[in-house]
Amino acid sequence: MSTRPLHAVESLADDLRAWLPGQRWFAAKGTELGEVLIERAVMLTDDDPALLHAVIDVDGERYQLLIGVRDDPPEHLAHTVIGKLGESYAYDATQDGELMGRLLDLMAIGADQGGIHWTTEPDVELVTGLRARPIGVEQSNTSIVFGYHYILKLFRRPGPRPNRDVELHRALHRVGSAQVAEPMAVIEDDELVYGFAQRYLADAAEGWATATASVRDLLAEGDLHAGEVGGDFAGESFRLGMAVAQVHADLAATLGTELVSPDRLTEAVEVMHGRLDAVTAEVPELAEFEPMLRAAFDEVRHLRESQPIQQIHGDLHLGQVLRTATGWVLIDFEGEPAALATDRAKTRSPLRDVAGMLRSFDYAAFALLGADDDHQRTTRATEWSDRNRASFCEGYASVAGADPRDQAVLLRAFELDKAVYEVAYEHRNRPDWVRVPLTALRRT
Numbered sequence: 001m002s003t004r005p006l007h008a009v010e011s012l013a014d015d016l017r018a019w020l021p022g023q024r025w026f027a028a029k030g031t032e033l034g035e036v037l038i039e040r041a042v043m044l045t046d047d048d049p050a051l052l053h054a055v056i057d058v059d060g061e062r063y064q065l066l067i068g069v070r071d072d073p074p075e076h077l078a079h080t081v082i083g084k085l086g087e088s089y090a091y092d093a094t095q096d097g098e099l100m101g102r103l104l105d106l107m108a109i110g111a112d113q114g115g116i117h118w119t120t121e122p123d124v125e126l127v128t129g130l131r132a133r134p135i136g137v138e139q140s141n142t143s144i145v146f147g148y149h150y151i152l153k154l155f156r157r158p159g160p161r162p163n164r165d166v167e168l169h170r171a172l173h174r175v176g177s178a179q180v181a182e183p184m185a186v187i188e189d190d191e192l193v194y195g196f197a198q199r200y201l202a203d204a205a206e207g208w209a210t211a212t213a214s215v216r217d218l219l220a221e222g223d224l225h226a227g228e229v230g231g232d233f234a235g236e237s238f239r240l241g242m243a244v245a246q247v248h249a250d251l252a253a254t255l256g257t258e259l260v261s262p263d264r265l266t267e268a269v270e271v272m273h274g275r276l277d278a279v280t281a282e283v284p285e286l287a288e289f290e291p292m293l294r295a296a297f298d299e300v301r302h303l304r305e306s307q308p309i310q311q312i313h314g315d316l317h318l319g320q321v322l323r324t325a326t327g328w329v330l331i332d333f334e335g336e337p338a339a340l341a342t343d344r345a346k347t348r349s350p351l352r353d354v355a356g357m358l359r360s361f362d363y364a365a366f367a368l369l370g371a372d373d374d375h376q377r378t379t380r381a382t383e384w385s386d387r388n389r390a391s392f393c394e395g396y397a398s399v400a401g402a403d404p405r406d407q408a409v410l411l412r413a414f415e416l417d418k419a420v421y422e423v424a425y426e427h428r429n430r431p432d433w434v435r436v437p438l439t440a441l442r443r444t
């Protein structure tokens with residue numbers, strides 16, 4: 001490929017404007033797109049297929065692109081084509097196993113190319129020549145699995161170093177945590193972090209899939225209770241509570257914890273009100289819950305006890321936990337996708353993670369129900385949610401020594417704040433699902 005990389009990506013700007021809104025990781029869906037500005041572009045391999053690395057800016061948001069260029073893309077890549085570059089086709093290279101294999105080669109040799117550094121973690125030696133395949137699920141980022149060995153997450157919205165996901169994995173791995181996957185390599189330049197490879201947990205099942213399988217079981221057996229059907233999840237919820245408490249204890253031990261006075265909680269209350277203002281302006285259906293939400297947030301102002309804060313997961317839900325043969329593992333310590341990097345880096349109450357997971361049990365229970373489901377199914381879903389939420393808290397308490405439910409006012413406020421966040425998240429990403437957090441607020 002002879003064209004200069006910057007020029008090549010610039011000439012694709014119009015095609016990118018049409019292609020970006022269809023990508024799950026693209027944040028500004030549903031709004032009129034501004035100009036696509038090319039911040040930087042380098043050629044990682046120059047043959048056919050060629051691989052271009054680019055960072056673009058769309059309306060002040062930065063995105064990472066990996067663009068493959070082929071004269072004649074095979075049939076299985078046809079759906080990934082972005083546009084034409086001269087006589088060649090430009091396409092989403094993350095879907096091309098051959099080009100992703102080149103990324104693994106660059107990682108394995110610790111390459112330094114076009115200002116981008118591929119660095120393995122101390123004592124890690126990577127195996128190459130593995131089959132590369134993108135994982136099927138559409139997420140905030142794009143992940144590539146290499147054989148049964150590694151998973152590389154390409155951050156679609158690369159942020160400045162240090163990257164929270166990388167740093168918290170490293171910190172937990174250093175203290176021998178069994179609840180995270182081993183960090184393997186990082187792709188970054190002097191400013192931004194582009195990718196993070198970890199050990200691939202090939203035997204793992206996703207928390208969301210296993211939890212919703214249990215709910216499905218229960219809904220199919222209309223006359224049985226949650227503890228009586230084959231797929232009862234309460235034991236798993238208990239173990240998950242233990243795992244989360246252990247991660248909190250390890251993060252506190254290695255990165256520290258502090259007690260903050262009740263005045264600092266007042267700041268958190270203002271932030272929750274601020275989020276509610278912003279989300280209500282975007283999703284008017286939230287307005288009917290405003291008095292209830294504001295009252296619950298304001299209850300926090302009356303708390304008189306100091307509260308511990310520390311590094312936490314920051315966006316914990318059933319999609320962020322994997323069940324391996326040996327226990328639960330937490331993944332994706334990036335924090336909430338929409339939050340500013342400075343806010344994600346802050347120490348926070350571990351009850352935030354507990355609240356996230358409690359919301360998730362509720363999500364799993366009700367996501368399978370339609371908008372007008374009958375009383376029987378709604379009762380069963382409520383039962384599943386109550387049973388697993390309780391089990392999770394009991395598991396957490398068995399490790400932490402204190403039951404999160406004892407902090408009822410704070411926990412309720414954090415859960416409601418998370419539901420407000422979810423309303424905004426679903427509104428932007430999966431409009432059909434806005435009903436899930438809204439129905440939860442209606443039941444509160």
Ligand SMILES: Nc1ncnc2c1ncn2[C@@H]1O[C@H](COP(=O)(O)OP(=O)(O)O)[C@@H](O)[C@H]1O
Nearest residue numbers: 139140141142143151181198199200201331332
């Ligand atoms: N270490 C791992 N082993 C096996 N699968 C993993 C691992 N890390 C992530 N995954 C899978 O990749 C998916 C996306 O990972 P995640 O870090 O949550 O990315 P995103 O930020 O895009 O949500 C997860 O839902 C899980 O299925």
Ligand SMILES: O=P(O)(O)O[C@H]1O[C@H](CO)[C@@H](O[C@H]2O[C@H](CO)[C@@H](O)[C@H](O)[C@H]2O)[C@H](O)[C@H]1O
Nearest residue numbers: 139140315317318319336337359360363422425
């Ligand atoms: O996994 P991400 O960091 O991208 O998290 C975002 O997307 C999640 C959905 O994929 C979203 O989670 C919400 O839906 C989940 C089911 O799909 C459910 O388990 C969560 O409880 C619910 O919040 C998450 O909020 C968002 O940040």
